[in-house]
Amino acid sequence: MDENFAAGCLDSLIDRLSAFERLVNVLDAITASELTKLYYICDLHSLEFDGVLFADLLYAHCADGNYRDLILRFDMAIERGDSEFIESGRSVDSGVLELARLGVGGCVTGLDYSAESWWRGGKMCAASDLPSFQLALRFLFNALEMQPENLDKFGELMFPNIYFHADPGDLKRMGIGYREYASTIIFHLSYLNDFAMLDFEGNVPAQIIQLAASRGVEISPESANTHGNRRAMARRRIEINNSPLVCEWHTKFTFDCGRIHFHARPSVYHDNIKKVTGSKVIIGIIAEHLPT
Numbered sequence: 001m002d003e004n005f006a007a008g009c010l011d012s013l014i015d016r017l018s019a020f021e022r023l024v025n026v027l028d029a030i031t032a033s034e035l036t037k038l039y040y041i042c043d044l045h046s047l048e049f050d051g052v053l054f055a056d057l058l059y060a061h062c063a064d065g066n067y068r069d070l071i072l073r074f075d076m077a078i079e080r081g082d083s084e085f086i087e088s089g090r091s092v093d094s095g096v097l098e099l100a101r102l103g104v105g106g107c108v109t110g111l112d113y114s115a116e117s118w119w120r121g122g123k124m125c126a127a128s129d130l131p132s133f134q135l136a137l138r139f140l141f142n143a144l145e146m147q148p149e150n151l152d153k154f155g156e157l158m159f160p161n162i163y164f165h166a167d168p169g170d171l172k173r174m175g176i177g178y179r180e181y182a183s184t185i186i187f188h189l190s191y192l193n194d195f196a197m198l199d200f201e202g203n204v205p206a207q208i209i210q211l212a213a214s215r216g217v218e219i220s221p222e223s224a225n226t227h228g229n230r231r232a233m234a235r236r237r238i239e240i241n242n243s244p245l246v247c248e249w250h251t252k253f254t255f256d257c258g259r260i261h262f263h264a265r266p267s268v269y270h271d272n273i274k275k276v277t278g279s280k281v282i283i284g285i286i287a288e289h290l291p292t
Contacts, residue, residue, distance in 0.1 A: 001040040002095040002109030007049040010057035019110050022129040026108050027077035038081030042091035104143055106136045142183050159193040163277040165238055166286040175257035175288035188251045191217040192281050196264040222248040226292045238284040243270040247284030261285035
């Protein structure tokens, strides 16, 4: 956490209430998960900012009901975080200094540090609200060179609107080279999470394809010839909770390799499927290329 940004919000809380609330929302999200960890500078409450203790800045409006709950939420999030690196027994320094030392990671801040000499654009990111926090997690998944198997753990945080029926580990077996295409894979998954259900509210395939293309992702359904091949279509059929579902729509990475087959119309899911997946986009099959 960037303590300077937090202090700046508190110093002008009436004018910057919305920015501070967005900050607290991110802190809540980080500390609510066992997979993410919040670090903040040691002795935060006793630090001075322009001659005023952080504690005084924080509690200046605590008696006002309009601010009390938000201030308490901040304190509770801080209590769930750490001001010490347990492994090394070292106290946490200023948020931006620690990020510069680590060389990779995310900073909870509303300030732009990208022009600083220590900032590494390919390894560092910032989160100032919940949408940017989700984007930061996706960015760090690649920056930290995490393997697709980790999507079993981090998928719910990064892609809460996706249900993985297919094994995420299959992303390494699409015939395209996982490390080379890692960022593109996350981009495709981001499309499926963020936009697919919205795009599939229409029923005209050409329009759906065009919408996806406008967002930078190539998708398509199966051709008429493939539809006429029962054996080929059977390869696109999955079963969830004893109910079948055909996942013919797929994202494409190259013209002949890399396919993520999905279904993005929860309204047509059988109730048995919804009991397992809810109203999420289902990734049914991940393959190099299914027979046509």
